[in-house]
Amino acid sequence: METFPKKPAKPRAEKTRVGAVTLRDVARVANVSVATASRALTGTGLASAETQKRLIQVAADLGYRPNTFARGLKTKSSKLIGLAIHNLENASFRVLAEVVQTRMRALGYEVILSITSDDPGQERSTLATLADHSIDGLIVVPTGANGPQLLGLENAGIPVVCVVRRDEGALLESVLAADPEGAYAGTRHLLALGHRRIGLIVGREDTTSGKERLAGYLRALHEAGLPVDRALIHHGRYVPETGVTAANALLALKEPPTALFVANHESSLGVLRVVSERGISVPDDLSLLCYEDTPWFEWQRPALSVVDSGASEMANLVVDRLMQRIGGAANGGREYRVGVRLIERASCRALEGR
Amino acid sequence: METFPKKPAKPRAEKTRVGAVTLRDVARVANVSVATASRALTGTGLASAETQKRLIQVAADLGYRPNTFARGLKTKSSKLIGLAIHNLENASFRVLAEVVQTRMRALGYEVILSITSDDPGQERSTLATLADHSIDGLIVVPTGANGPQLLGLENAGIPVVCVVRRDEGALLESVLAADPEGAYAGTRHLLALGHRRIGLIVGREDTTSGKERLAGYLRALHEAGLPVDRALIHHGRYVPETGVTAANALLALKEPPTALFVANHESSLGVLRVVSERGISVPDDLSLLCYEDTPWFEWQRPALSVVDSGASEMANLVVDRLMQRIGGAANGGREYRVGVRLIERASCRALEGR
DNA sequence: TTTGCGAATGGAAACGTTTCCAAAAAAACC
DNA sequence: GGTTTTTTTGGAAACGTTTCCATTCGCAAA
Structure with missing residues (x-):
């Protein structure tokens, strides 16, 4: 049959x-x-x-x-919020997830986790599903390609707050790291130690963070009255491999930098590997300053100095903002920046022969 | 209330x-x-x-x-599943979260993330809330103190599958790493390279994984006809500090080990630090074998050899099991073990003078 | 004593589905 | 052609809340 x-x-x-x-x-x-x-x-x-x-x-x-269903049917509120982020591997995102979930639970909300892999397609479909579940609010690291849909959520009465990245058009509230200041502070630190040739490894120039961090670096150099040597600047994707190629190129320069500012978190691993392979001693032969703190930076030998972009601070702020919005505050489209923090450990040393 | x-x-x-x-x-x-x-x-x-x-x-x-509410009111199904894990910092948990969320979404379910910090109190309250949201299933790394409540969920018709850890009483299905075999394989590997004094750093003896990994180590030694030297075995909590104290103690032995088996993932950082501080060269002076792979192990110099407990495999299996249960399969209370894998990189060398 | 009035309560109508039950229509059988 | 069976449909009753509206009650004011 x-x-x-x-x-x-x-x-x-x-x-x-x-x-x-x-x-x-x-x-x-x-x-x-x-x-x-x-x-x-x-x-x-x-x-x-x-x-x-x-x-x-x-x-x-x-x-x-x-019964949540019955209650939600009447009140239209689910006590659920959505969290859409690229991944959990990046330390900032991880902290974001942990803090958001912990605080939201304390506030009586549960968090639906959604990983977008920075892929607009996945983001699109997940936003639709989250809406179906009548989330009471959304915290999102936007991929940048679904602005209208995010706005759609807002119009449907679901407050949206962006974090780490801004939405295109900047019509939504967003909580960002103070990247220009971070890169500026980091560069200043190295300059103050007497470094004059500072290599910069940073994200692609078409990303906001790549652009902003570069700007901070340039400003510091400018203020110090130093010329910028384009050979010292390397852009690349947020992966360890970028660190490898960039570090190799920088160290092969006939006049190599005395300090490296690795303003692309994921690249740190690659840089560390190159440094170790070449038998370069940090900080004696080369000073190293990284970006975005992560537990193992502290345990590394030498412990790595870092410009921390304050992931947990961002997370807390974004929760605050979302709660305000859920409480009825209108979307001001405002942009909040959380301060950065320079954490000095042992990977940068003062240059003597300055 | x-x-x-x-x-x-x-x-x-x-x-x-x-x-x-x-x-x-x-x-x-x-x-x-x-x-x-x-x-x-x-x-x-x-x-x-x-x-x-x-x-x-x-x-x-x-x-x-x-409308999810209306539908749920009738069908009693929310298309939501709960994921209760200790944290997101541990690589295994992180992978678990990523895989579970990705696969569940593909299956039409969303995932409510819940971080318990391995705290029974938090676990208790979160389980209640998840039940209120009528989750269709739960994947949990049990703290071990809320067995009755987990059983309660099962009785309420919500399938529960444990992962990484077993529930006490072992009444629920669970997906675990093959820890005895993992530690056994790792120890065998070091033995095969000619090492005879192998230091072991492992979790507390009152945890299942601590117990099981120790057992694997002992079995390998036993089979090789080697005596066990209790001075070579260090138990400790799953934190970097454990690695520091254990490594220091082991290396200070008058007859120090030629190899260290760091069968407690979190301790690796601490061990690495001690090794570096003491100016010990790996693998020339000391072979190092870690447990549970994580991206930066590969990027470390030397790249760290590792016994990987197959986090993503576990994640996939636990999803499969949960779906079976949701589909109607009865709780067999079965225990599934996923295979381990020895990944040889560059931190272990063969002993010559054997 | 009546009147008025706020506070506390109960009845019942939503909310948007799914599903039982019966009816209608179509198909199959003899 | 009539009768049964099967398929497809519609009406209405749930599901467990919240909330509108009307009612009751107690009590102060007139």
């Missing part, structure tokens, strides 16, 4: 919440109507203090837990 | 989904009843092929998206 075409024909696991205590049950036991039970428990203040107390007691006794 | 929202008193952001196309609208436009519209769109096969096609078209035209 034929196959069974239509139904998935699954055994359908028993899904009847055994104890499922409903609001009705609570009301019945407490001898009030469902309406007052609801009022008492949601604490809208429309129930007498006495019945409220009693109902809370009864609810606790019975182990009543409100 | 967290379940009862007190007075929000917020300005209540406009939450009326502007376009909110309901099933009714679709039905009206297509000139059928809501019932058939539902049947056609959910594809239960109870609608004629022709109307089904038509309705799908109409729904698409109107941009209809089913």
